Amino acid sequence: MEAPPVTMMPVTGGTINMMEYLLQGSVLDHSLESLIHRLRGLCDNMEPETFLDHEMVFLLKGQQASPFVLRARRSMDRAGAPWHLRYLGQPEMGDKNRHALVRNCVDIATSENLTDFLMEMGFRMDHEFVAKGHLFRKGIMKIVVYKIFRILVPGNTDSTEALSLSYLVELSVVAPAGQDMVSDDMRNFAEQLKPLVHLEKIDPKRLM
Amino acid sequence: MSGVRAVRISIESACEKQVQEVGLDGTETYLQPLSMSQNLARLAQRIDFSQGSGSEEEEAAGPDGDAPDWAGAGADQDDEEGLVKFQPSLWPWDSVRNNLRSALTEMCVLYDVLSIVRDKKFMTLDPVSQDALPPKQSPQTLQLISKKKSLAGAAQILLKGAERLTKSVTENQENKLQRDFNSELLRLRQHWKLRKVGDKILGDLSYRSAGSLFPHHGTFEVIKNTDIDLDKKIPEDYCPLDVQIPSDLEGSAYIKVSIQKQAPDIGDLGTVNLFKRPLPKSKPGSPHWQTKLEAAQNVLLCKEIFAQLSREAVQIKSQIPHIVVKNQIISQPFPSLQLSISLCHSSDDKKSQKCAPEKPGQEGHLYVLEHNLHLLIREFHKQTLSSIVMPHPASAPFGHKRMRLSGPQAFDKNEINSIQSTEGLLEKIIKQAKHIFLRSRTAATIDSLASRIEDPQIQAHWSNINDVYESSVKVLITSQGYEQICKSIQLQLNIGVEQVRVVHRDGRVITLSHQEQELQDFLLSQMSQHQVHAVQQLAKVMGWQVLSFSNHVGLGPIESIGNASAITVASPSGDYAISVRNGPESGSKIMVQFPRNQCKDLPKSDVLQDSKWSHLRGPFKEVQWNKMEGRNFVYKMELLMSALSPCLL
Incomplete structure (x- = not known):
């Protein structure tokens, strides 16, 4: 397993329980430019990067009621980049003192025969989509602004269709569990993005 | 009466002046004689206008005029006599009467006109604009007063205006300074990172955004420099914006790299390079903020370079350990050769001014290496900046590419090591120094041989463009006048970091070490x-x-x-x-x-008898x-x- 490197604590064989702190929001297509502009000013001095990813969500249904979900993601515009397998736990809203959604997370870089391996294990692909957008970084914070495309023909990533007229904005930090201070930084950063975009902790259960 | 008399009689008054009274002691006080006009007025008062004209107006005009006693009395008599003498045929007051008559006529006309005008039937009177002009004396004073008044008013307005003007000028100047400060701040903002902390404006001098990991905060403070005396002349280089630089970044600094043949006494270490470079004559007054900041940033960079080199010097294990003393790093690239890299920081305070100036030409700067050190540190910055790449796919965590790749690709240790470069700044600069030294030594050897030995001749053709670690020279050995036929020896010397490779014309390759004797011996044998x-x-x-x-x-x-x-x-x-x-x-x-x-002289041989x-x-x-x-x-x-x-x- 690849240990997340951005941590101040020693990585010992993947026993560290990593958490993802997340804030979400969205902007309409026409205000994307100004948001990107703002982010370029706020974030670390790097060339702004775009990405084009293909994500597949796999389910393993066991005896339990809730299936086990894994997300496999690959970069479509960067050849040679490893695949990324991700497990995300149940999101916790937390109380008011914590300003971000927190969920357990396990990140693994894998080779490209991941899908075959998952299929062999008994996973079944639930859905897939293409994400295309911009990637920013400020310290340990990652800011992703992307649009989700529906795949019309299963397995064919060339024919896609935009899901909405807006872009999803995610501000995330992966940190060891219990480091709730990072959520303060995230809140401060989110404040600076207002009123272009309002980043909030959105409970996915409430949307269902 | 008297006019009738035919006989001329000259009458003289007894006393020229009428006696007013006679004092008890007999002194007479005289009345001043009447002047001509007074006399006339007195006479005129006596005229009885009612006589000779029956008009009532005449009576009104002179009601107080009693009937004149023409005979006159006393002293007046002589005057009347005189008049009579000149106009004997006329009544003496004839001219007065004539004038009065004509006046009366005119008065009657005026009366008539007025009565007509009053009816407003045949005539009306219109005011004439010129009426104002004729009045003379009093209008003039009035005019004077009014003029004075209006002038005073105008003066007051002017004074008030002037006051307001001066006020606004000073305000303007202050505003201008303020505005200048803002525009200067804008210009500063275009070149430097600024942020506002409390009521201070702080800037960032460090190369952190460029990838530097040097822990120095490198903060400067922006100061508003507007409280100067406006009355005094503003100096030409005045700038409303000033910067406050941390004291340890003041002055100027540079990295000095030099190669010395012999190791100096260990006691001298660290002090030899604390000299003060003669600063360029700075103009009086404070330099512009841009120059100040650039100088400070240069100091910061030099410090970072030196810190990095010192850290590496301590960490790297070499056969001959590197020595770090004070502001100097000493390394021995070749035996009996010493590379010293020192940080020279001269601040403007007086203490350093006293330092003895360096004897010129004592030890040569290796400007190329100093420049390359700056290049290397920037490369190093860039490396740190680019080593953390954005993850792809986007959901992956941040991290080094090597760490992300090593798992899926099942890299072994060697492969992982090959991805990351471990060569440090010091190693690189030592390699470059070695090469530079080897090159200069090779050149010196060839030159000394060429000057020492005239026959055969040695020609060296140096290539202009070199790598930092490799350069080459072509050596030809010829004889003067026979260059065309004697072209057998052509050598290509490739000077590397540790050794010199000689490529012979026929393809033989000989590797020489850094010792100059080897090259010299080789060239001597080639010449023979x-x-x-x-x-x-x-x-x-x-x-x-x-x-x-x-x-x-x-x-x-x-x-x-x-x-x-x-x-x-x-x-x-x-x-x-x-x-x-x-x-x-x-x-x-x-x-x-x-x-x-x-x-x-050959002895005759018994064997070789034949002439052949x-x-x-x-x-x-x-x-x-x-x-x-x-x-x-x-x-x-x-x-x-x-x-x-x-x-x-």
Whole structure:
């Protein structure tokens, strides 16, 4: 397993329980430019990067009621980049003192025969989509602004269709569990993005 | 009455002045005599206008005029007499009466006109604008007063205006300074990172955004410099914006790299380089913020370079450990050679001013290395910046690419190590220093040989464009005047970091170490070989025959450097033979073999009776080469050969 490197604590064989702190929001297509502009000013001095990813969500249904979900993601515009397998736990809203959604997370870089391996294990692909957008970084914070495309023909990533007229904005930090201070930084950063975009902790259960 | 009298009588008044009263003591006080006009007025008062005209107006005009007693009384009499004398036929007041008459006429006319006007039937009176002008005395004073008043008002307005103007000018100036500060701040903002903390404006000097990991905060403060005295003349280089730089970044700094041949006393370390470089004459007043900031940033960068080098010097294990003393790093790239990298920081305070100036030319700066150090640190910055790449796919965590790849690709340790570069700044700069030193030493060796040895000649062609770790030189060994035929020795010297590779013309590769003696010996042996090669070439041209040739002769005295080489050539007729042996150390030895019949001193042999044997070559005789004419070896050889060849003519 690849240990997340951005941590101040020693990585010992993947026993560290990593958490993802997340804030979400969205902007309409026409205000994307100004948001990107703002982010370029706020974030670390790097060339702004775009990405084009293909994500597949796999389910393993066991005896339990809730299936086990894994997300496999690959970069479509960067050849040679490893695949990324991700497990995300149940999101916790937390109380008011914590300003971000927190969920357990396990990140693994894998080779490209991941899908075959998952299929062999008994996973079944639930859905897939293409994400295309911009990637920013400020310290340990990652800011992703992307649009989700529906795949019309299963397995064919060339024919896609935009899901909405807006872009999803995610501000995330992966940190060891219990480091709730990072959520303060995230809140401060989110404040600076207002009123272009309002980043909030959105409970996915409430949307269902 | 008196006018009727015919007799002229001159009457004189007894006293010119009328006596007003006579005092008890008999003194008379006189009345001042009446002047002509007063007299006339007194007389006129006595006129009875009612007499002679019956008009009522005349009565109104002069009601107080009593009927004049024409005879006059007392003193007036003489005047009346005078008038009578001049106009005897006329009544004495005739002219007065005439005037009064005409006045009366006019008054009547005026009366009539007024009565007509009052009716407003036939005539009306309109005011005439010129009415204002005729009044004279009082309007003038009035005008004067009004003028004075209006002038005072105008003056007041002007004064008030002037006051407001001066106020606004000062305000303007302040505003201008304020505005200038803002525009300066804007310009500052375009070049430097600024942020506002509380009521202060702080800027960032560090290279952190460029990838530097140097822990110095590198913060400067922006100061508003507007509280200068506006009355005084503003200096030309005045700038409303000033910057406050951390005290440890003040002054100027640079990295000094030098190579010394001998290790100085350890006691001298660290102090030799604390000299003060003569600063360029700075103008009075504070320099512009941009220059200040650039200087400070340069100091910061130099400090970072030195800190990085010191850290590496301590960490890297080398055969001869690097020494870090105070502001100096000392390394020994080659034996008896010392590379010193020092940080020279001169601040403007007086203490450092006292430092003795460096003796010029004492130890050369290696400007190339100093420049390369700056390049390397920037490369290092860029590396740190680019080592953390954005993750792809986007959901992956941040991290080094090598860490992300190593798992899926199942890299072993060597592969992982190959991805990351471990060579540090110090190692690189030492390598560069080694190369520079080796290059300069090679050049010096070649030059000293070329100046020491005139025959044969050495030419060195240096390539202009070099790598930081490698450069090359082409060495030709020729004889003057025979460049065309003697081209046997052409050497390509590739100077690397540790050694010099020599590529011979025929493809042989010889690797020499950094010791200059090796190169010198090699070149000397090559030069000695060149002479023998030249003889061979010359023989070809002269039609002589090469009997034997050897680059490395196994016979004779042993040379300390390389081997002697030898050649034997025979004349076209075969009568003579020349044998040349040339050693790098022993020099050249030339022998000539004569035909047997020319040797008088040969003992008659009983065996060789036949005359045909006389054509056999006899013994060798050594040529006293230094007594030969000719400017160099090949020329002498040519002369010898032509002397021994039979004349073709």
